[in-house]
Amino acid sequence: MSETPSPPLGSAHVQGLAREYSPGQREPHTHQQHAQIMYAVKGSMTVLTAEGIWVLPPQRALWIPAGVAHTFKHARTVSLRTVYVQATTPGIPAWAQCSVLNVCTLMRELILACAQLPGEYADNSRESRLGSVLLDHLALLQQDAFYLPEPTDKRAVRAANLIKQNPNDTRPIKDIAFQVGASARTLERLFADQTRMGFGAWRLRLRMMVALEHLAAGESVSTTAAAIGYESSSSFIAVFRSVFGESPARYFARQ
Numbered sequence: 001m002s003e004t005p006s007p008p009l010g011s012a013h014v015q016g017l018a019r020e021y022s023p024g025q026r027e028p029h030t031h032q033q034h035a036q037i038m039y040a041v042k043g044s045m046t047v048l049t050a051e052g053i054w055v056l057p058p059q060r061a062l063w064i065p066a067g068v069a070h071t072f073k074h075a076r077t078v079s080l081r082t083v084y085v086q087a088t089t090p091g092i093p094a095w096a097q098c099s100v101l102n103v104c105t106l107m108r109e110l111i112l113a114c115a116q117l118p119g120e121y122a123d124n125s126r127e128s129r130l131g132s133v134l135l136d137h138l139a140l141l142q143q144d145a146f147y148l149p150e151p152t153d154k155r156a157v158r159a160a161n162l163i164k165q166n167p168n169d170t171r172p173i174k175d176i177a178f179q180v181g182a183s184a185r186t187l188e189r190l191f192a193d194q195t196r197m198g199f200g201a202w203r204l205r206l207r208m209m210v211a212l213e214h215l216a217a218g219e220s221v222s223t224t225a226a227a228i229g230y231e232s233s234s235s236f237i238a239v240f241r242s243v244f245g246e247s248p249a250r251y252f253a254r255q
Contacts, residue, residue, distance in 0.1 A: 009033075009034060010119020011119065012118065012121055013089040013090075013128070014086075014089065014114055014130075015119045016082060016084065016114050017081075017084070018082075024074070025072070026071050028069050029069070030067060032067050033086060034085060035064060035084070035085045035093075036082055036084050036085065037082065037101075038056065038082055039080070039103065039111050040058055040081075041108075041112065042078065043058070043074060044056060044057045044058065044078065044212070044217060045072045045073065046213060047072045049064075049098060051068070051150065053148040055216070057216040057252065059102065059103055060101065061100070061101045062100055063095055065096060065098070070098075075213070075217050081112055082115060083111055083115055091132065091135040092135060093135070093139055100144040101138070101143060101144070102141060107138075110130075146243075148202070148206055149194075149195040151194040153190045155182040156191055159177070159180045163206055167228045168226075170229050173187060176199075208239075208243050211236070211240065211248075214228075215251075221236065221249075225237075
């Protein structure tokens with residue numbers, strides 16, 4: 001089933017869009033003149049850019065600067081709320097890269113309200129003031145640095161794709177390096193230089209991001225653990241806690 005095209009953006013500094021999306025992946029697109037906040041009020045999604053990959057459960061939002069090409073995917077229906085902010089708006093955050101935001105109760109309500117703002121309204125109106133309040137509070141939000149940076153070398157990209165296609169692949173790096181036409185030392189160096197983490201750390205982060213996708217979609221801890229190569233739920237929970245600082249149950253209880 002095809003999606004209804006998004007309406008064109010108006011001249012208002014802050015405006016929004018509320019949409020329901022069926023499972024799938026959207027076409028890549030770019031907003032040259034607008035930054036945006038993407039927030040799934042129900043469901044979860046994975047946002048992909050050339051810079052990296054972010055998983056957004058309902059307690060996280062993503063700030064995407066103007067001009068950044070992106071797409072998103074989700075395994076289940078998602079209720080997406082998007083707030084668009086003109087790049088020239090006074091008070092807009094000076095964030096040059098995508099930023100994950102921990103959404104508190106107040107910010108959640110502000111995002112939901114601003115997602116209803118039309119594309120045109122008068123300056124100094126209630127709508128205009130609401131957008132200003134949102135921007136004032138954005139700078140106070142705690143940013144979450146957990147995302148998956150993407151390598152650029154073709155050998156490292158092939159290795160990354162192998163792990164994405166099979167997150168429970170636990171083969172040693174030498175086997176994966178051989179498959180993509182590189183030595184283990186070369187592949188380790190490429191990941192360290194281009195993602196700022198070694199291959200093992202990158203693979204662990206990928207597995208944890210896949211785990212977030214599964215858990216946010218309502219799958220059990222045991223099913224999730226098996227999907228990413230853990231032999232027991234307890235070992236998966238231990239690693240999850242070491243990465244996120246809390247168990248999966250507590251992490252998702254904050255929604």
